[in-house]
Structures are given as C-alpha cells and as structure tokens.
Amino acid sequence: MKYLLSFCLFLGSLSLQAKDYPASLFGIYSDGVTLNTRSIQYAIDHIHQNGGGRLVFYVGRYLTGSIHLKSNVTIHLEEGAVLLGSLNPFDYDRKVWTALVFAHNQENISITGKGVIDGQGRYLARNVVTMIQKGLIKDLFRYDRPEAEARAVLIYFRENKNVNLTDVTLKNSASWVQIYDQCKNVKLNRIAVDSKAYWNNDGIDVVDCDGVEITDSFIDASDDGICLKSHDASKVCQNVLVRNCTVRSSANGVKFGTATYGGFRHIQIYNVKVYDTYRSAVTLAAVDGGFVEDVEVDSLKAYNTGNAIFLRIGERVKGKKGRMENIRISNVYAEIPATKPDAGYEYEGPVEDMPRNVSPSGITGLPDALISNVTLKNVELVFPGGGTPHFAQVLLTELDKVPEKATSYPEFSMFGELPAWGFYIRHAKNVTMTNVTLTCQKKDYRTAVVLDDVHQSNFTGLKVSEPGKKKPVYVYKSSDVKVP
Incomplete structure (x- = not known):
C-alpha cells in the first residue's frame, strides 16, 4: 500500500507539471530577421491564461522588442537558442527603465536553459544616440551618452515573487544587464553575464x-x-x-x-x-x-x-x-x-x-x-x-x-x-x-x-x-x- 500510494502521488505530480509550448506553435520565427515581439507576447499571455508552463525556444535567433513575462510562465532557451534584442529603440517599452524583458507584480516566473539573451547593446545604444540627435528621443545626454534608463536593460523585474534564472547567459546589454527591484525570493543560479557592450553595464543589480x-x-x-x-x-x-x-x-x-x-x-x-x-x-x-x-x-x-x-x-x-x-x-x-x-x-x-x-x-x-x-x-x-x-x-x-x-x-x-x-x-x-x-x-x-x-x-x-x-x-x- 505504501508503494502504491507513493506511485499515485508521483503520477499526480506529473499531471501537475507545467506544460511545454514550442515557440513555433505561435508563429515565432528563428531566422534572426523577423520581429517576433507580438507573437512572443501572445504566447506568454496564452500560457499564463491556461495555467502556466514553459515557452520553449529551440536552436535559432529570435528577434524581439520588449516582452512582459507573466505569472507561472517560464521562458526556456535550449542550448543554441538566442533571444535577440531589436536594434530599433522604438521597439522597446519604458516603465521607469527601458527593457527587453519586463515583469511587474507577477509570481513564479523563470528564465531557464543554456541559451542566450543578447541585447545587441553596442548597436542599440548607438541608435538611441542617433534618435536623440534627431530630436525624436528626449534625454539629458550627459557625457555624450544617453541616460542609463533610456537604454534597454535585458531584464527589469519589479515587485515580483519567486523569480528564477538558471543556466542562461546574458550578454551585450545597452545599459545595466538585469535589475531586480523590490522582489521577493529571487534565485540566480549558474548564470553567466558577458556584457562589455556599452557604458553602465552593471552585471547584476539587486x-x-x-x-x-x-x-x-x-x-x-x-x-x-x-x-x-x-x-x-x-x-x-x-x-x-x-x-x-x-x-x-x-x-x-x-x-x-x-x-x-x-x-x-x-x-x-x-x-x-x-x-x-x-x-x-x-x-x-x-x-x-x-x-x-x-x-x-x-x-x-x-x-x-x-x-x-x-x-x-x-x-x-x-x-x-x-x-x-x-x-x-x-x-x-x-x-x-x-x-x-x-x-x-x-x-x-x-x-x-x-x-x-x-x-x-x-x-x-x-x-x-x-x-x-x-x-x-x-x-x-x-x-x-x-x-x-x-x-x-x-x-x-x-x-x-x-x-x-x-x-x-x-x-x-x-x-x-x-x-x-x-x-x-x-x-x-x-x-x-x-x-x-x-x-x-x-x-x-x-x-x-x-x-x-x-x-x-x-x-x-x-x-x-x-x-x-x-x-x-x-x-x-x-x-x-x-x-x-
């Protein structure tokens, strides 16, 4: 009876495991050219509304602007998968900070896998400078560079609970790399930061x-x-x-x-x-x-x-x-x-x-x-x-x-x-x-x-x-x- 009960509990735990959703299911393309912002956001919203799960990116380069992670959703980047930041400054939202991946007042959110988030920060920052000089972006532009908040960080998570990053590599931010602001229970394990793309490239800000x-x-x-x-x-x-x-x-x-x-x-x-x-x-x-x-x-x-x-x-x-x-x-x-x-x-x-x-x-x-x-x-x-x-x-x-x-x-x-x-x-x-x-x-x-x-x-x-x-x-x- 003891073994039977353990097996039943194991089967029950399997049924409660979050579902995997391949990125391609939502028309998300891995060619490094197609802008996938709306498709990725639709996928996150869909998974969130259906009880949670993993949005899985396989080998490829997935171009995107700002996306907003929701409760009980994991972005999983398989080895060889690159979430690639757009070079267009207008593809990014600003919520105090400009960011590639946002989350605000969510819980149980994760970014996992041996893939990469690449902000292409050196080139994005230069494009921000161009827009400032054209008068399309207002900025103090001190020291001949945009303010840190105007350049996209890779991750800006605020007032979230139960945050997990495991194994992922974060590289080439245009500003600070990752910010965890007023969050509770944050675990960053076996992550790698390689960000020397521009000024103010803080590795981790808590x-x-x-x-x-x-x-x-x-x-x-x-x-x-x-x-x-x-x-x-x-x-x-x-x-x-x-x-x-x-x-x-x-x-x-x-x-x-x-x-x-x-x-x-x-x-x-x-x-x-x-x-x-x-x-x-x-x-x-x-x-x-x-x-x-x-x-x-x-x-x-x-x-x-x-x-x-x-x-x-x-x-x-x-x-x-x-x-x-x-x-x-x-x-x-x-x-x-x-x-x-x-x-x-x-x-x-x-x-x-x-x-x-x-x-x-x-x-x-x-x-x-x-x-x-x-x-x-x-x-x-x-x-x-x-x-x-x-x-x-x-x-x-x-x-x-x-x-x-x-x-x-x-x-x-x-x-x-x-x-x-x-x-x-x-x-x-x-x-x-x-x-x-x-x-x-x-x-x-x-x-x-x-x-x-x-x-x-x-x-x-x-x-x-x-x-x-x-x-x-x-x-x-x-x-x-x-x-x-």
Missing part, C-alpha cells in the same frame, strides 16, 4: 529585495559586477546570499550602497573570486542616509584588482548621514597591482583617478558618524609598494588636510593621495584585526596603517612585511587602541 541567492555564476561586466542598491527610504535590501561566483569588472567586484536611501541587512558573500577589476573587490557604502548592518564576507580571492576592501559612510543627502555596523570580513587574499588592472577593456575605469600612488584599503566614516564593529580575520593583502612622494603628498603630520568629501560619490580613490599603503582607517570604533598580513613588495615612503579618530579597537593581530624598518602603524586623535 534593489530593495528580500531573499536573494546568487550562486555558482560568472559575471564579466564593464561596470560593477554584483551591485546591491536601496532606492526607497522605506525599504530594505536584505537576506542576500552571494556564493561561489567569479567576477571581472571595470568598476567594483561586489558593491552595495551607492544608493542607500533605505538600508542593507543580513548580507552574506561567500567564496567569491574577483580578477582584472579596476576598483575594489568589495565596497560597502552608506552614503544617502540609509544603513548597512550585519554583513559577512568570507573566502574572498582577488587578483589584479585595484583595491581590496572599501567601507564608507557619507552624507550625499544633506542632513542624512549613513550608518554602518557589524561587518565581518574573513579569509581574504588579494593582490593589488602597480598598473591599471582593467587595461584593455573597451570601457575602462576613468583615468581621472590616475596617476597616483596605489591607494590603501579603507574604512572611512564621518566625524559624527563612525563605522563600528568591524572584524577582519585571516586577511592577506599584497601591495606593489613603490609609492613616491612626487605625487601630491599628505604627511602624517598633516592628516587634517585629508578632505572629508561627505557628499562625494563613494570610491576607494575619492580622497586622492593618502599617507598609508595598506589600510587607512578614519572615524571608526570597535575595529578588530586578527591574523591580518600586509605585504609591500617594494619600498614605499608611506606607513602601512594610519588610524585617525579610531576608538576602542584592537590591531594586535596585524603583521606587516615591507622593505626597510619603520613603525607599521601611525595613530592620530584616537583612544583605547591596541597596536603592534
């Missing part, structure tokens, strides 16, 4: 979401690789797991807090590799009045990366200072090069930050908004050294000259020349370093670690290796600090 897993994925993007944001002061981006991912970027590997109007809570970043990346391997920022709390980074490896760790509190919204506390960073190895690590990218990081001596990792709050409760354990950072005083120099006796820049965009190089080569820590309390090793490969005129306005902190687990002998830590305007 905005004010609750419950996100980004696992076993590869991101190669010409802007921040994995980027968390909080656009709404009443929302929190929380319960996010990033695990077993590899990132290459012409900006930051993993970054959150550029937009911090609400906050970030319960963020876990495990076993991530970052390489050939212009800015920081990890940047955490609270600069728009929001908060960052309870963040754990464990097992981070960074190679040929411009900076390892950057923590920052700012005040870009007047009268609203950020808050950052309870940050745990452990088992980190990073190699910082002397040369520009993203050299050769079609869209490299901005040259205005060069030339300069290589910047240290930073933990930088504000005088009345200290970063608190930061633990660094089992961290090894290797720096090139060779810092020279021929650049704009800030002496240890002139630390008050380092600008606060409370309203500036948060990046590790924002302060210009700094008097440390390893760590620069200012306006912080309860910072602990345990088994932290800083290696300088060539003689550097600067001190390894500079502490300015740091309190109740312990750095006795710090080891410094550099040519020549000098005191490894300089302490200024600080209290209750234990140093080697």
Whole structure:
C-alpha cells in the first residue's frame, strides 16, 4: 500500500507539471530577421491564461522588442537558442527603465536553459544616440551618452515573487544587464553575464529585495559586477546570499550602497573570486542616509584588482548621514597591482583617478558618524609598494588636510593621495584585526596603517612585511587602541 500510494502521488505530480509550448506553435520565427515581439507576447499571455508552463525556444535567433513575462510562465532557451534584442529603440517599452524583458507584480516566473539573451547593446545604444540627435528621443545626454534608463536593460523585474534564472547567459546589454527591484525570493543560479557592450553595464543589480541567492555564476561586466542598491527610504535590501561566483569588472567586484536611501541587512558573500577589476573587490557604502548592518564576507580571492576592501559612510543627502555596523570580513587574499588592472577593456575605469600612488584599503566614516564593529580575520593583502612622494603628498603630520568629501560619490580613490599603503582607517570604533598580513613588495615612503579618530579597537593581530624598518602603524586623535 505504501508503494502504491507513493506511485499515485508521483503520477499526480506529473499531471501537475507545467506544460511545454514550442515557440513555433505561435508563429515565432528563428531566422534572426523577423520581429517576433507580438507573437512572443501572445504566447506568454496564452500560457499564463491556461495555467502556466514553459515557452520553449529551440536552436535559432529570435528577434524581439520588449516582452512582459507573466505569472507561472517560464521562458526556456535550449542550448543554441538566442533571444535577440531589436536594434530599433522604438521597439522597446519604458516603465521607469527601458527593457527587453519586463515583469511587474507577477509570481513564479523563470528564465531557464543554456541559451542566450543578447541585447545587441553596442548597436542599440548607438541608435538611441542617433534618435536623440534627431530630436525624436528626449534625454539629458550627459557625457555624450544617453541616460542609463533610456537604454534597454535585458531584464527589469519589479515587485515580483519567486523569480528564477538558471543556466542562461546574458550578454551585450545597452545599459545595466538585469535589475531586480523590490522582489521577493529571487534565485540566480549558474548564470553567466558577458556584457562589455556599452557604458553602465552593471552585471547584476539587486534593489530593495528580500531573499536573494546568487550562486555558482560568472559575471564579466564593464561596470560593477554584483551591485546591491536601496532606492526607497522605506525599504530594505536584505537576506542576500552571494556564493561561489567569479567576477571581472571595470568598476567594483561586489558593491552595495551607492544608493542607500533605505538600508542593507543580513548580507552574506561567500567564496567569491574577483580578477582584472579596476576598483575594489568589495565596497560597502552608506552614503544617502540609509544603513548597512550585519554583513559577512568570507573566502574572498582577488587578483589584479585595484583595491581590496572599501567601507564608507557619507552624507550625499544633506542632513542624512549613513550608518554602518557589524561587518565581518574573513579569509581574504588579494593582490593589488602597480598598473591599471582593467587595461584593455573597451570601457575602462576613468583615468581621472590616475596617476597616483596605489591607494590603501579603507574604512572611512564621518566625524559624527563612525563605522563600528568591524572584524577582519585571516586577511592577506599584497601591495606593489613603490609609492613616491612626487605625487601630491599628505604627511602624517598633516592628516587634517585629508578632505572629508561627505557628499562625494563613494570610491576607494575619492580622497586622492593618502599617507598609508595598506589600510587607512578614519572615524571608526570597535575595529578588530586578527591574523591580518600586509605585504609591500617594494619600498614605499608611506606607513602601512594610519588610524585617525579610531576608538576602542584592537590591531594586535596585524603583521606587516615591507622593505626597510619603520613603525607599521601611525595613530592620530584616537583612544583605547591596541597596536603592534
């Protein structure tokens, strides 16, 4: 009876499985020429209205403009199938953002399979520029390029529940690659991002979401690789797991807090590799009045990366200072090069930050908004050294000259020349370093670690290796600090 009951349950589960619908059933063509927007949308609507299922695309190139995914519908791209974005800017809808695939207030939606979504972003963006110059599209057109919202992202999902992307490759977006905004239960597993087609090609943007897993994925993007944001002061981006991912970027590997109007809570970043990346391997920022709390980074490896760790509190919204506390960073190895690590990218990081001596990792709050409760354990950072005083120099006796820049965009190089080569820590309390090793490969005129306005902190687990002998830590305007 037990086996009979199990078999009946199995048969019942089969009957409940979603139905597969081949794309060709709806007159969707795979020639890469026929515009299939209306046919694909009809197919999605039909599947949605009939209980859900998979819209299956087999080998071929399926040209389309904006489509809107509906509840209980999966777009399944078999290996060799390419969902191809139109080159005509007027084939795209705009719902705050312009996008190829939209979903708003839906649930149980998926994009799966080993196929590709290709936005043809380089050429689409150029066509947007042409339409702006003709006066047919209104745009601020700053820096000789359209605003990010006017260029089609590949995916814009807002206020959805139970979102799944598995195995798919996303490439050549004209803007950010994919945005998940105020969604719940998002799983991105074994996806690949290859998007260096134009400016602002963030690999993954997670905005004010609750419950996100980004696992076993590869991101190669010409802007921040994995980027968390909080656009709404009443929302929190929380319960996010990033695990077993590899990132290459012409900006930051993993970054959150550029937009911090609400906050970030319960963020876990495990076993991530970052390489050939212009800015920081990890940047955490609270600069728009929001908060960052309870963040754990464990097992981070960074190679040929411009900076390892950057923590920052700012005040870009007047009268609203950020808050950052309870940050745990452990088992980190990073190699910082002397040369520009993203050299050769079609869209490299901005040259205005060069030339300069290589910047240290930073933990930088504000005088009345200290970063608190930061633990660094089992961290090894290797720096090139060779810092020279021929650049704009800030002496240890002139630390008050380092600008606060409370309203500036948060990046590790924002302060210009700094008097440390390893760590620069200012306006912080309860910072602990345990088994932290800083290696300088060539003689550097600067001190390894500079502490300015740091309190109740312990750095006795710090080891410094550099040519020549000098005191490894300089302490200024600080209290209750234990140093080697």
